[in-house]
Amino acid sequence: MNHKMGSDKPDILVIGAGAIGSFYGAILKRAGCAVSVVLRSGYDVVKAAGFRFTSPLGDLSWTPDQVYQPGDTPVQIPDYVLLCVKVLPGEDRAELVRPWLGEDTGLVLIENGLDIERELADAFPGNPLVSCLAFIAVSRTGPGTVKHQAYGQLVMGNFPMGFDQHCEQLATLFREGGIDINGTDAVVGERWRKCVWNTPFNPLSVLANGADTLTMLDAPGGEALLRLLMEEVIAVAEADGYPMPADIIEKNMSGTRAMGAYKNSMALDYLNDRPIELDAILGNVVTIADRLKVPVPHLRTVLVTLRIRQG
Protein backbone atom coordinates (compact mmCIF):
# COMPACT_ATOMS: atom_id res chain seq x y z
CA MET A 1 0.00 0.00 0.00
CA ASN A 2 1.11 3.53 -0.72
CA HIS A 3 1.07 4.96 2.77
CA LYS A 4 1.68 8.66 3.14
CA MET A 5 4.96 9.55 4.66
CA GLY A 6 4.74 9.91 8.44
CA SER A 7 1.38 8.16 8.66
CA ASP A 8 0.40 4.53 9.05
CA LYS A 9 -3.15 5.38 7.99
CA PRO A 10 -4.28 4.60 4.44
CA ASP A 11 -4.89 7.27 1.82
CA ILE A 12 -8.54 7.66 0.87
CA LEU A 13 -10.13 9.10 -2.27
CA VAL A 14 -13.87 9.77 -2.25
CA ILE A 15 -15.51 9.75 -5.69
CA GLY A 16 -18.91 11.41 -5.63
CA ALA A 17 -18.59 13.57 -2.55
CA GLY A 18 -22.26 14.41 -2.08
CA ALA A 19 -23.94 14.01 1.29
CA ILE A 20 -22.94 10.37 1.75
CA GLY A 21 -19.42 10.66 0.36
CA SER A 22 -18.49 13.78 2.29
CA PHE A 23 -19.92 12.31 5.50
CA TYR A 24 -17.88 9.09 5.36
CA GLY A 25 -14.89 11.11 4.17
CA ALA A 26 -15.27 13.24 7.29
CA ILE A 27 -15.32 10.14 9.48
CA LEU A 28 -12.11 8.75 7.95
CA LYS A 29 -10.49 12.17 8.18
CA ARG A 30 -11.39 12.21 11.86
CA ALA A 31 -9.75 8.77 12.12
CA GLY A 32 -6.52 10.28 10.89
CA CYS A 33 -6.50 9.36 7.20
CA ALA A 34 -5.53 11.64 4.36
CA VAL A 35 -8.80 12.04 2.45
CA SER A 36 -9.13 13.57 -1.02
CA VAL A 37 -12.24 13.99 -3.14
CA VAL A 38 -13.33 14.02 -6.78
CA LEU A 39 -16.24 16.41 -7.33
CA ARG A 40 -18.51 17.19 -10.22
CA SER A 41 -20.40 20.00 -8.55
CA GLY A 42 -19.38 22.47 -5.87
CA TYR A 43 -15.71 22.18 -6.83
CA ASP A 44 -14.82 25.86 -6.32
CA VAL A 45 -16.58 26.10 -2.98
CA VAL A 46 -15.04 22.91 -1.59
CA LYS A 47 -11.60 23.81 -2.95
CA ALA A 48 -11.80 27.16 -1.14
CA ALA A 49 -13.52 26.23 2.11
CA GLY A 50 -13.89 22.44 2.42
CA PHE A 51 -17.07 20.85 3.69
CA ARG A 52 -19.21 22.52 6.38
CA PHE A 53 -21.28 20.12 8.50
CA THR A 54 -23.97 20.25 11.10
CA SER A 55 -24.11 16.92 12.93
CA PRO A 56 -25.10 15.42 16.28
CA LEU A 57 -21.60 13.84 16.25
CA GLY A 58 -19.96 17.24 16.77
CA ASP A 59 -18.08 19.37 14.24
CA LEU A 60 -17.44 17.15 11.23
CA SER A 61 -16.38 20.01 8.97
CA TRP A 62 -13.22 19.13 7.10
CA THR A 63 -10.85 20.12 4.31
CA PRO A 64 -9.87 17.47 1.76
CA ASP A 65 -6.18 16.87 1.19
CA GLN A 66 -6.76 17.15 -2.54
CA VAL A 67 -9.83 18.39 -4.39
CA TYR A 68 -10.03 16.91 -7.89
CA GLN A 69 -12.38 17.22 -10.83
CA PRO A 70 -12.99 14.34 -13.28
CA GLY A 71 -10.13 14.38 -15.78
CA ASP A 72 -7.53 15.54 -13.26
CA THR A 73 -4.40 13.44 -12.72
CA PRO A 74 -4.15 11.99 -9.20
CA VAL A 75 -1.20 13.27 -7.15
CA GLN A 76 -1.04 9.89 -5.47
CA ILE A 77 -2.73 6.55 -6.05
CA PRO A 78 -5.05 6.00 -3.08
CA ASP A 79 -5.16 2.92 -0.86
CA TYR A 80 -8.95 3.01 -0.99
CA VAL A 81 -11.45 4.59 -3.30
CA LEU A 82 -14.86 5.23 -1.73
CA LEU A 83 -17.46 5.26 -4.51
CA CYS A 84 -20.58 7.08 -3.35
CA VAL A 85 -22.38 8.07 -6.57
CA LYS A 86 -25.95 7.16 -7.34
CA VAL A 87 -26.47 4.00 -9.35
CA LEU A 88 -28.12 5.28 -12.53
CA PRO A 89 -28.40 3.84 -16.05
CA GLY A 90 -26.49 6.73 -17.67
CA GLU A 91 -23.62 6.42 -15.23
CA ASP A 92 -20.70 4.14 -16.16
CA ARG A 93 -19.28 3.68 -12.68
CA ALA A 94 -16.34 1.54 -13.88
CA GLU A 95 -15.17 4.34 -16.17
CA LEU A 96 -15.68 6.89 -13.42
CA VAL A 97 -13.39 4.93 -11.11
CA ARG A 98 -10.78 3.65 -13.58
CA PRO A 99 -8.43 6.70 -13.70
CA TRP A 100 -8.03 6.78 -9.92
CA LEU A 101 -7.46 3.11 -9.21
CA GLY A 102 -4.07 1.46 -8.64
CA GLU A 103 -3.40 -2.26 -8.90
CA ASP A 104 -3.96 -2.81 -5.19
CA THR A 105 -6.40 0.00 -4.47
CA GLY A 106 -9.36 -1.23 -2.49
CA LEU A 107 -12.71 -0.25 -3.99
CA VAL A 108 -15.32 0.58 -1.35
CA LEU A 109 -18.93 1.00 -2.47
CA ILE A 110 -21.26 2.94 -0.19
CA GLU A 111 -24.35 2.70 -2.35
CA ASN A 112 -27.90 1.47 -2.19
CA GLY A 113 -29.59 -1.37 -4.01
CA LEU A 114 -29.08 -4.90 -5.12
CA ASP A 115 -26.48 -6.41 -7.46
CA ILE A 116 -24.82 -3.03 -7.82
CA GLU A 117 -21.33 -4.47 -7.27
CA ARG A 118 -21.21 -6.73 -10.31
CA GLU A 119 -20.14 -4.23 -12.96
CA LEU A 120 -17.21 -3.12 -10.77
CA ALA A 121 -16.22 -6.68 -9.81
CA ASP A 122 -16.19 -7.53 -13.54
CA ALA A 123 -14.19 -4.42 -14.48
CA PHE A 124 -11.59 -4.72 -11.70
CA PRO A 125 -11.30 -8.40 -10.81
CA GLY A 126 -7.89 -7.93 -9.15
CA ASN A 127 -8.88 -5.16 -6.73
CA PRO A 128 -10.30 -5.78 -3.26
CA LEU A 129 -14.01 -4.96 -3.33
CA VAL A 130 -15.77 -3.84 -0.16
CA SER A 131 -19.52 -3.37 -0.28
CA CYS A 132 -21.28 -1.13 2.24
CA LEU A 133 -24.85 -0.19 3.02
CA ALA A 134 -25.34 3.11 4.81
CA PHE A 135 -28.06 3.57 7.43
CA ILE A 136 -28.04 7.32 7.75
CA ALA A 137 -30.11 10.47 7.47
CA VAL A 138 -27.91 13.05 5.78
CA SER A 139 -28.51 15.62 3.07
CA ARG A 140 -26.62 18.15 1.04
CA THR A 141 -28.01 21.62 1.75
CA GLY A 142 -25.80 23.55 -0.72
CA PRO A 143 -22.35 23.47 -2.37
CA GLY A 144 -20.02 22.08 0.29
CA THR A 145 -22.63 22.19 3.05
CA VAL A 146 -24.14 19.05 4.55
CA LYS A 147 -26.72 18.40 7.25
CA HIS A 148 -26.24 15.13 9.12
CA GLN A 149 -29.45 14.45 11.00
CA ALA A 150 -29.07 11.01 12.53
CA TYR A 151 -27.47 7.55 12.40
CA GLY A 152 -24.49 6.62 10.26
CA GLN A 153 -24.01 2.88 10.74
CA LEU A 154 -22.47 0.93 7.87
CA VAL A 155 -23.10 -2.71 7.09
CA MET A 156 -19.87 -3.90 5.47
CA GLY A 157 -18.45 -6.98 3.80
CA ASN A 158 -16.62 -8.17 0.72
CA PHE A 159 -18.50 -8.77 -2.48
CA PRO A 160 -19.72 -11.40 -3.11
CA MET A 161 -18.87 -12.71 0.35
CA GLY A 162 -16.33 -12.71 3.14
CA PHE A 163 -14.77 -10.11 5.44
CA ASP A 164 -11.05 -9.71 4.61
CA GLN A 165 -8.25 -7.64 6.11
CA HIS A 166 -9.35 -4.62 4.08
CA CYS A 167 -12.74 -4.79 5.72
CA GLU A 168 -11.02 -5.15 9.10
CA GLN A 169 -8.85 -2.12 8.48
CA LEU A 170 -11.73 0.03 7.25
CA ALA A 171 -14.03 -1.05 10.06
CA THR A 172 -11.41 -0.07 12.61
CA LEU A 173 -10.95 3.33 10.99
CA PHE A 174 -14.67 4.06 10.73
CA ARG A 175 -15.11 3.07 14.36
CA GLU A 176 -12.21 5.33 15.36
CA GLY A 177 -13.98 8.08 13.46
CA GLY A 178 -17.08 7.57 15.54
CA ILE A 179 -19.56 5.36 13.71
CA ASP A 180 -20.78 1.81 14.15
CA ILE A 181 -19.82 -0.90 11.70
CA ASN A 182 -21.83 -4.04 11.33
CA GLY A 183 -19.43 -6.47 9.67
CA THR A 184 -20.87 -9.39 7.71
CA ASP A 185 -19.48 -12.15 5.54
CA ALA A 186 -22.75 -12.21 3.54
CA VAL A 187 -23.23 -8.63 2.45
CA VAL A 188 -25.52 -9.66 -0.43
CA GLY A 189 -27.93 -11.10 2.15
CA GLU A 190 -27.84 -7.77 3.97
CA ARG A 191 -28.66 -6.00 0.69
CA TRP A 192 -31.63 -8.33 0.23
CA ARG A 193 -32.74 -7.64 3.78
CA LYS A 194 -32.70 -3.90 3.15
CA CYS A 195 -34.49 -4.45 -0.18
CA VAL A 196 -37.38 -6.16 1.60
CA TRP A 197 -38.33 -2.66 2.73
CA ASN A 198 -36.83 -0.41 0.05
CA THR A 199 -37.95 -2.32 -3.04
CA PRO A 200 -41.66 -2.10 -2.17
CA PHE A 201 -41.78 1.27 -0.41
CA ASN A 202 -39.44 3.41 -2.49
CA PRO A 203 -40.73 2.90 -6.05
CA LEU A 204 -44.37 2.74 -4.94
CA SER A 205 -44.00 6.10 -3.20
CA VAL A 206 -42.76 7.57 -6.48
CA LEU A 207 -45.72 6.12 -8.41
CA ALA A 208 -47.93 7.65 -5.72
CA ASN A 209 -46.31 11.04 -6.44
CA GLY A 210 -44.11 11.13 -3.37
CA ALA A 211 -46.56 9.73 -0.80
CA ASP A 212 -45.30 9.17 2.75
CA THR A 213 -45.25 5.78 4.47
CA LEU A 214 -48.52 6.14 6.41
CA THR A 215 -50.44 7.44 3.39
CA MET A 216 -49.31 4.31 1.56
CA LEU A 217 -50.14 1.94 4.41
CA ASP A 218 -53.52 3.47 5.21
CA ALA A 219 -54.96 3.73 1.69
CA PRO A 220 -57.55 1.02 0.92
CA GLY A 221 -55.51 -2.07 0.06
CA GLY A 222 -52.23 -0.24 0.66
CA GLU A 223 -50.77 -2.34 3.46
CA ALA A 224 -51.94 -5.54 1.73
CA LEU A 225 -50.16 -4.50 -1.48
CA LEU A 226 -46.97 -3.62 0.39
CA ARG A 227 -47.04 -7.04 2.05
CA LEU A 228 -47.49 -8.74 -1.34
CA LEU A 229 -44.54 -6.77 -2.73
CA MET A 230 -42.41 -7.76 0.28
CA GLU A 231 -43.37 -11.41 -0.13
CA GLU A 232 -42.15 -11.28 -3.73
CA VAL A 233 -38.80 -9.75 -2.71
CA ILE A 234 -38.41 -12.42 -0.03
CA ALA A 235 -39.17 -15.19 -2.55
CA VAL A 236 -36.51 -13.87 -4.93
CA ALA A 237 -33.99 -13.47 -2.10
CA GLU A 238 -34.59 -17.07 -1.04
CA ALA A 239 -34.23 -18.35 -4.61
CA ASP A 240 -30.98 -16.35 -4.81
CA GLY A 241 -29.69 -18.22 -1.73
CA TYR A 242 -30.54 -15.69 0.96
CA PRO A 243 -33.56 -16.83 2.99
CA MET A 244 -34.97 -13.99 5.09
CA PRO A 245 -36.08 -14.31 8.73
CA ALA A 246 -39.69 -15.47 9.11
CA ASP A 247 -40.76 -12.33 10.97
CA ILE A 248 -39.17 -9.78 8.64
CA ILE A 249 -42.47 -8.49 7.22
CA GLU A 250 -44.07 -8.04 10.64
CA LYS A 251 -40.96 -6.28 11.93
CA ASN A 252 -40.83 -4.02 8.90
CA MET A 253 -44.49 -3.12 9.26
CA SER A 254 -44.41 -2.42 12.99
CA GLY A 255 -41.15 -0.49 12.63
CA THR A 256 -42.56 1.59 9.80
CA ARG A 257 -45.72 2.44 11.73
CA ALA A 258 -43.71 3.26 14.85
CA MET A 259 -41.59 5.73 12.87
CA GLY A 260 -44.64 7.78 11.81
CA ALA A 261 -45.25 9.39 8.43
CA TYR A 262 -41.97 9.38 6.56
CA LYS A 263 -40.91 10.20 3.02
CA ASN A 264 -38.18 7.84 1.86
CA SER A 265 -35.11 8.96 -0.06
CA MET A 266 -36.48 7.92 -3.46
CA ALA A 267 -39.70 9.87 -2.82
CA LEU A 268 -37.56 12.90 -1.95
CA ASP A 269 -35.43 12.43 -5.08
CA TYR A 270 -38.62 12.31 -7.13
CA LEU A 271 -40.15 15.35 -5.45
CA ASN A 272 -36.92 17.30 -6.00
CA ASP A 273 -36.65 16.35 -9.68
CA ARG A 274 -33.56 14.24 -9.11
CA PRO A 275 -33.11 10.92 -10.93
CA ILE A 276 -34.21 7.84 -8.99
CA GLU A 277 -32.20 4.62 -8.56
CA LEU A 278 -34.92 2.49 -10.12
CA ASP A 279 -32.74 -0.34 -11.42
CA ALA A 280 -30.61 -0.62 -8.30
CA ILE A 281 -33.64 -0.82 -6.02
CA LEU A 282 -36.22 -2.60 -8.19
CA GLY A 283 -35.11 -3.38 -11.76
CA ASN A 284 -32.28 -5.65 -10.65
CA VAL A 285 -34.64 -7.55 -8.35
CA VAL A 286 -37.02 -8.23 -11.26
CA THR A 287 -34.08 -9.23 -13.49
CA ILE A 288 -32.91 -11.76 -10.88
CA ALA A 289 -36.49 -12.99 -10.41
CA ASP A 290 -36.84 -13.60 -14.15
CA ARG A 291 -33.52 -15.44 -14.26
CA LEU A 292 -34.54 -17.64 -11.31
CA LYS A 293 -38.13 -18.01 -12.60
CA VAL A 294 -39.74 -16.50 -9.52
CA PRO A 295 -43.06 -14.82 -10.35
CA VAL A 296 -43.10 -11.15 -9.35
CA PRO A 297 -46.31 -9.70 -10.88
CA HIS A 298 -46.73 -6.91 -8.35
CA LEU A 299 -43.10 -5.81 -8.53
CA ARG A 300 -43.16 -5.98 -12.32
CA THR A 301 -46.24 -3.77 -12.54
CA VAL A 302 -44.58 -1.09 -10.43
CA LEU A 303 -41.33 -1.33 -12.41
CA VAL A 304 -42.86 -1.16 -15.88
CA THR A 305 -45.24 1.63 -14.90
CA LEU A 306 -42.31 3.73 -13.70
CA ARG A 307 -40.42 2.93 -16.91
CA ILE A 308 -43.43 4.09 -18.94
CA ARG A 309 -43.44 7.27 -16.91
CA GLN A 310 -39.75 7.81 -17.58
CA GLY A 311 -40.27 7.13 -21.31
Place this chain on the structure above:
Amino acid sequence: MNHKMGSDKPDILVIGAGAIGSFYGAILKRAGCAVSVVLRSGYDVVKAAGFRFTSPLGDLSWTPDQVYQPGDTPVQIPDYVLLCVKVLPGEDRAELVRPWLGEDTGLVLIENGLDIERELADAFPGNPLVSCLAFIAVSRTGPGTVKHQAYGQLVMGNFPMGFDQHCEQLATLFREGGIDINGTDAVVGERWRKCVWNTPFNPLSVLANGADTLTMLDAPGGEALLRLLMEEVIAVAEADGYPMPADIIEKNMSGTRAMGAYKNSMALDYLNDRPIELDAILGNVVTIADRLKVPVPHLRTVLVTLRIRQG
Protein backbone atom coordinates in the same frame (compact mmCIF):
# COMPACT_ATOMS: atom_id res chain seq x y z
CA MET B 1 -96.68 5.80 -21.06
CA ASN B 2 -97.26 9.51 -20.71
CA HIS B 3 -96.97 10.57 -24.30
CA LYS B 4 -97.07 14.26 -25.08
CA MET B 5 -100.24 15.41 -26.73
CA GLY B 6 -99.98 15.28 -30.51
CA SER B 7 -96.92 13.01 -30.49
CA ASP B 8 -96.47 9.25 -30.45
CA LYS B 9 -92.86 9.68 -29.48
CA PRO B 10 -91.80 9.11 -25.88
CA ASP B 11 -90.79 11.92 -23.54
CA ILE B 12 -87.11 11.90 -22.62
CA LEU B 13 -85.31 13.41 -19.64
CA VAL B 14 -81.51 13.57 -19.70
CA ILE B 15 -79.85 13.67 -16.28
CA GLY B 16 -76.27 14.82 -16.50
CA ALA B 17 -76.32 16.70 -19.77
CA GLY B 18 -72.61 17.01 -20.32
CA ALA B 19 -71.02 16.06 -23.63
CA ILE B 20 -72.50 12.55 -23.75
CA GLY B 21 -75.94 13.44 -22.41
CA SER B 22 -76.47 16.47 -24.61
CA PHE B 23 -75.28 14.51 -27.66
CA TYR B 24 -77.71 11.62 -27.23
CA GLY B 25 -80.41 14.12 -26.23
CA ALA B 26 -79.79 15.89 -29.54
CA ILE B 27 -80.17 12.61 -31.42
CA LEU B 28 -83.51 11.83 -29.77
CA LYS B 29 -84.68 15.41 -30.32
CA ARG B 30 -83.82 14.97 -34.00
CA ALA B 31 -85.92 11.76 -33.94
CA GLY B 32 -88.93 13.80 -32.83
CA CYS B 33 -88.98 13.26 -29.08
CA ALA B 34 -89.61 15.90 -26.47
CA VAL B 35 -86.28 16.05 -24.62
CA SER B 36 -85.72 17.85 -21.32
CA VAL B 37 -82.56 18.06 -19.24
CA VAL B 38 -81.43 18.28 -15.62
CA LEU B 39 -78.24 20.30 -15.30
CA ARG B 40 -75.86 21.05 -12.51
CA SER B 41 -73.61 23.42 -14.42
CA GLY B 42 -74.34 25.72 -17.34
CA TYR B 43 -78.01 26.05 -16.35
CA ASP B 44 -78.40 29.74 -17.23
CA VAL B 45 -76.67 29.41 -20.56
CA VAL B 46 -78.62 26.32 -21.64
CA LYS B 47 -81.91 27.81 -20.38
CA ALA B 48 -81.27 30.92 -22.51
CA ALA B 49 -79.75 29.45 -25.64
CA GLY B 50 -79.90 25.64 -25.60
CA PHE B 51 -76.95 23.50 -26.69
CA ARG B 52 -74.64 24.62 -29.54
CA PHE B 53 -72.93 21.77 -31.41
CA THR B 54 -70.28 21.28 -33.99
CA SER B 55 -70.60 17.80 -35.50
CA PRO B 56 -69.87 15.86 -38.69
CA LEU B 57 -73.53 14.77 -38.52
CA GLY B 58 -74.72 18.31 -39.34
CA ASP B 59 -76.27 20.90 -37.05
CA LEU B 60 -77.14 19.09 -33.83
CA SER B 61 -77.81 22.27 -31.86
CA TRP B 62 -81.05 22.01 -29.92
CA THR B 63 -83.22 23.59 -27.26
CA PRO B 64 -84.50 21.32 -24.46
CA ASP B 65 -88.26 21.27 -23.82
CA GLN B 66 -87.58 21.86 -20.14
CA VAL B 67 -84.35 22.84 -18.42
CA TYR B 68 -84.30 21.69 -14.80
CA GLN B 69 -81.90 21.98 -11.92
CA PRO B 70 -81.63 19.31 -9.20
CA GLY B 71 -84.45 19.96 -6.70
CA ASP B 72 -86.92 21.22 -9.33
CA THR B 73 -90.30 19.49 -9.66
CA PRO B 74 -90.78 17.77 -13.01
CA VAL B 75 -93.55 19.23 -15.21
CA GLN B 76 -94.18 15.75 -16.54
CA ILE B 77 -92.94 12.28 -15.61
CA PRO B 78 -90.74 11.12 -18.52
CA ASP B 79 -91.05 7.85 -20.41
CA TYR B 80 -87.30 7.46 -20.31
CA VAL B 81 -84.58 8.90 -18.16
CA LEU B 82 -81.15 8.90 -19.79
CA LEU B 83 -78.54 8.86 -17.03
CA CYS B 84 -75.21 10.13 -18.35
CA VAL B 85 -73.23 11.16 -15.26
CA LYS B 86 -69.82 9.86 -14.40
CA VAL B 87 -69.70 6.87 -12.10
CA LEU B 88 -67.85 8.20 -9.07
CA PRO B 89 -67.71 7.11 -5.41
CA GLY B 90 -69.18 10.37 -4.08
CA GLU B 91 -72.12 10.24 -6.50
CA ASP B 92 -75.29 8.45 -5.33
CA ARG B 93 -76.84 7.86 -8.73
CA ALA B 94 -80.01 6.25 -7.34
CA GLU B 95 -80.77 9.40 -5.31
CA LEU B 96 -79.96 11.55 -8.32
CA VAL B 97 -82.52 9.71 -10.43
CA ARG B 98 -85.25 9.05 -7.85
CA PRO B 99 -87.17 12.40 -8.01
CA TRP B 100 -87.59 12.16 -11.79
CA LEU B 101 -88.65 8.54 -12.15
CA GLY B 102 -92.24 7.32 -12.54
CA GLU B 103 -93.40 3.77 -11.92
CA ASP B 104 -92.95 2.79 -15.56
CA THR B 105 -90.18 5.15 -16.55
CA GLY B 106 -87.44 3.35 -18.40
CA LEU B 107 -83.97 4.00 -17.01
CA VAL B 108 -81.29 4.22 -19.70
CA LEU B 109 -77.65 4.25 -18.64
CA ILE B 110 -75.11 5.63 -21.10
CA GLU B 111 -72.06 5.21 -18.93
CA ASN B 112 -68.71 3.48 -18.96
CA GLY B 113 -67.40 0.64 -16.89
CA LEU B 114 -68.37 -2.68 -15.47
CA ASP B 115 -71.11 -3.59 -12.98
CA ILE B 116 -72.29 0.02 -12.94
CA GLU B 117 -75.96 -0.99 -13.34
CA ARG B 118 -76.34 -2.90 -10.08
CA GLU B 119 -77.01 -0.04 -7.69
CA LEU B 120 -79.79 1.24 -9.97
CA ALA B 121 -81.27 -2.21 -10.58
CA ASP B 122 -81.35 -2.70 -6.81
CA ALA B 123 -82.91 0.73 -6.15
CA PHE B 124 -85.59 0.50 -8.88
CA PRO B 125 -86.35 -3.18 -9.42
CA GLY B 126 -89.71 -2.41 -11.12
CA ASN B 127 -88.39 -0.06 -13.80
CA PRO B 128 -87.09 -1.20 -17.18
CA LEU B 129 -83.32 -0.87 -17.21
CA VAL B 130 -81.46 -0.32 -20.48
CA SER B 131 -77.67 -0.34 -20.41
CA CYS B 132 -75.66 1.38 -23.14
CA LEU B 133 -72.01 1.75 -23.98
CA ALA B 134 -71.10 4.78 -26.09
CA PHE B 135 -68.38 4.61 -28.73
CA ILE B 136 -67.93 8.29 -29.42
CA ALA B 137 -65.44 11.16 -29.45
CA VAL B 138 -67.27 14.16 -28.02
CA SER B 139 -66.31 16.89 -25.55
CA ARG B 140 -67.82 19.84 -23.79
CA THR B 141 -66.01 23.00 -24.85
CA GLY B 142 -67.91 25.43 -22.58
CA PRO B 143 -71.30 25.96 -20.91
CA GLY B 144 -73.84 24.65 -23.42
CA THR B 145 -71.27 24.14 -26.18
CA VAL B 146 -70.20 20.71 -27.37
CA LYS B 147 -67.76 19.45 -29.99
CA HIS B 148 -68.68 16.10 -31.53
CA GLN B 149 -65.61 14.83 -33.34
CA ALA B 150 -66.48 11.34 -34.53
CA TYR B 151 -68.51 8.14 -34.06
CA GLY B 152 -71.55 7.83 -31.84
CA GLN B 153 -72.53 4.16 -31.95
CA LEU B 154 -74.26 2.70 -28.92
CA VAL B 155 -74.12 -0.89 -27.79
CA MET B 156 -77.47 -1.48 -26.09
CA GLY B 157 -79.28 -4.16 -24.13
CA ASN B 158 -81.20 -4.78 -20.93
CA PHE B 159 -79.38 -5.33 -17.69
CA PRO B 160 -78.53 -8.02 -16.81
CA MET B 161 -79.59 -9.55 -20.14
CA GLY B 162 -82.15 -9.45 -22.92
CA PHE B 163 -83.36 -6.90 -25.44
CA ASP B 164 -86.97 -5.94 -24.66
CA GLN B 165 -89.50 -3.63 -26.35
CA HIS B 166 -87.96 -0.61 -24.62
CA CYS B 167 -84.67 -1.42 -26.24
CA GLU B 168 -86.46 -1.88 -29.57
CA GLN B 169 -88.18 1.50 -29.25
CA LEU B 170 -85.03 3.32 -28.22
CA ALA B 171 -82.95 1.66 -30.91
CA THR B 172 -85.45 2.76 -33.56
CA LEU B 173 -85.42 6.34 -32.27
CA PHE B 174 -81.63 6.57 -32.07
CA ARG B 175 -81.36 5.19 -35.60
CA GLU B 176 -83.94 7.71 -36.82
CA GLY B 177 -81.81 10.38 -35.17
CA GLY B 178 -78.82 9.26 -37.20
CA ILE B 179 -76.64 6.91 -35.16
CA ASP B 180 -75.89 3.20 -35.25
CA ILE B 181 -77.20 0.90 -32.55
CA ASN B 182 -75.61 -2.45 -31.89
CA GLY B 183 -78.29 -4.37 -30.01
CA THR B 184 -77.26 -7.25 -27.78
CA ASP B 185 -78.95 -9.56 -25.33
CA ALA B 186 -75.71 -9.88 -23.36
CA VAL B 187 -74.73 -6.30 -22.62
CA VAL B 188 -72.57 -7.34 -19.66
CA GLY B 189 -70.42 -9.35 -22.07
CA GLU B 190 -70.05 -6.22 -24.20
CA ARG B 191 -68.98 -4.27 -21.13
CA TRP B 192 -66.37 -6.96 -20.43
CA ARG B 193 -65.21 -6.74 -24.04
CA LYS B 194 -64.71 -2.99 -23.77
CA CYS B 195 -62.99 -3.46 -20.41
CA VAL B 196 -60.38 -5.72 -22.00
CA TRP B 197 -58.98 -2.50 -23.45
CA ASN B 198 -60.12 0.17 -21.03
CA THR B 199 -59.25 -1.56 -17.76
CA PRO B 200 -55.56 -1.95 -18.64
CA PHE B 201 -54.98 1.18 -20.72
CA ASN B 202 -56.98 3.81 -18.86
CA PRO B 203 -55.75 3.49 -15.27
CA LEU B 204 -52.18 2.72 -16.35
CA SER B 205 -52.10 5.92 -18.42
CA VAL B 206 -53.10 7.86 -15.29
CA LEU B 207 -50.35 6.19 -13.25
CA ALA B 208 -47.98 7.13 -16.04
CA ASN B 209 -49.08 10.77 -15.66
CA GLY B 210 -51.30 10.86 -18.75
CA ALA B 211 -49.09 8.89 -21.14
CA ASP B 212 -50.44 8.16 -24.64
CA THR B 213 -50.95 4.66 -26.01
CA LEU B 214 -47.69 4.38 -27.94
CA THR B 215 -45.59 5.69 -25.07
CA MET B 216 -47.11 2.95 -22.94
CA LEU B 217 -46.65 0.20 -25.54
CA ASP B 218 -43.11 1.16 -26.47
CA ALA B 219 -41.59 1.58 -22.99
CA PRO B 220 -39.39 -1.39 -21.93
CA GLY B 221 -41.83 -4.07 -20.80
CA GLY B 222 -44.83 -1.87 -21.58
CA GLU B 223 -46.60 -4.01 -24.17
CA ALA B 224 -45.88 -7.15 -22.13
CA LEU B 225 -47.45 -5.56 -19.05
CA LEU B 226 -50.52 -4.43 -21.00
CA ARG B 227 -50.93 -7.98 -22.31
CA LEU B 228 -50.69 -9.39 -18.77
CA LEU B 229 -53.33 -6.90 -17.59
CA MET B 230 -55.59 -7.87 -20.51
CA GLU B 231 -55.14 -11.57 -19.73
CA GLU B 232 -56.30 -10.91 -16.17
CA VAL B 233 -59.42 -9.03 -17.34
CA ILE B 234 -60.20 -11.88 -19.74
CA ALA B 235 -59.80 -14.47 -16.96
CA VAL B 236 -62.23 -12.57 -14.72
CA ALA B 237 -64.72 -12.12 -17.59
CA GLU B 238 -64.61 -15.84 -18.29
CA ALA B 239 -65.12 -16.72 -14.62
CA ASP B 240 -68.06 -14.27 -14.62
CA GLY B 241 -69.64 -16.21 -17.50
CA TYR B 242 -68.46 -14.13 -20.45
CA PRO B 243 -65.65 -15.85 -22.33
CA MET B 244 -63.87 -13.46 -24.68
CA PRO B 245 -62.86 -14.27 -28.27
CA ALA B 246 -59.46 -15.95 -28.54
CA ASP B 247 -57.98 -13.20 -30.70
CA ILE B 248 -59.17 -10.22 -28.64
CA ILE B 249 -55.72 -9.28 -27.33
CA GLU B 250 -54.10 -9.42 -30.78
CA LYS B 251 -56.95 -7.37 -32.25
CA ASN B 252 -56.74 -4.81 -29.46
CA MET B 253 -52.99 -4.50 -29.90
CA SER B 254 -53.03 -4.15 -33.66
CA GLY B 255 -55.98 -1.75 -33.51
CA THR B 256 -54.25 0.39 -30.90
CA ARG B 257 -51.03 0.55 -32.88
CA ALA B 258 -52.94 1.35 -36.09
CA MET B 259 -54.67 4.28 -34.37
CA GLY B 260 -51.36 5.96 -33.51
CA ALA B 261 -50.51 7.82 -30.29
CA TYR B 262 -53.75 8.44 -28.45
CA LYS B 263 -54.66 9.77 -25.01
CA ASN B 264 -57.69 7.94 -23.64
CA SER B 265 -60.56 9.66 -21.83
CA MET B 266 -59.31 8.79 -18.36
CA ALA B 267 -55.87 10.19 -19.19
CA LEU B 268 -57.58 13.39 -20.36
CA ASP B 269 -59.71 13.54 -17.21
CA TYR B 270 -56.55 13.18 -15.15
CA LEU B 271 -54.64 15.79 -17.13
CA ASN B 272 -57.58 18.21 -16.78
CA ASP B 273 -57.93 17.66 -13.02
CA ARG B 274 -61.29 15.98 -13.38
CA PRO B 275 -62.16 12.94 -11.24
CA ILE B 276 -61.51 9.54 -12.84
CA GLU B 277 -63.96 6.62 -12.95
CA LEU B 278 -61.52 4.30 -11.20
CA ASP B 279 -64.04 1.92 -9.62
CA ALA B 280 -66.23 1.63 -12.71
CA ILE B 281 -63.27 0.80 -14.96
CA LEU B 282 -60.94 -1.09 -12.61
CA GLY B 283 -62.12 -1.35 -8.99
CA ASN B 284 -65.25 -3.33 -9.87
CA VAL B 285 -63.20 -5.74 -11.97
CA VAL B 286 -60.90 -6.46 -9.00
CA THR B 287 -63.93 -6.83 -6.68
CA ILE B 288 -65.46 -9.41 -9.03
CA ALA B 289 -62.09 -11.15 -9.37
CA ASP B 290 -61.80 -11.45 -5.58
CA ARG B 291 -65.35 -12.79 -5.31
CA LEU B 292 -64.66 -15.38 -8.01
CA LYS B 293 -61.14 -16.11 -6.69
CA VAL B 294 -59.37 -15.15 -9.90
CA PRO B 295 -55.84 -13.87 -9.23
CA VAL B 296 -55.29 -10.36 -10.59
CA PRO B 297 -51.93 -9.23 -9.19
CA HIS B 298 -51.13 -6.79 -11.98
CA LEU B 299 -54.58 -5.16 -11.93
CA ARG B 300 -54.51 -4.96 -8.13
CA THR B 301 -51.15 -3.20 -8.13
CA VAL B 302 -52.45 -0.54 -10.51
CA LEU B 303 -55.69 -0.12 -8.53
CA VAL B 304 -54.13 0.17 -5.09
CA THR B 305 -51.40 2.49 -6.33
CA LEU B 306 -54.03 4.85 -7.75
CA ARG B 307 -55.97 4.65 -4.49
CA ILE B 308 -52.82 5.57 -2.56
CA ARG B 309 -52.41 8.51 -4.90
CA GLN B 310 -55.98 9.61 -4.27
CA GLY B 311 -55.55 9.24 -0.50
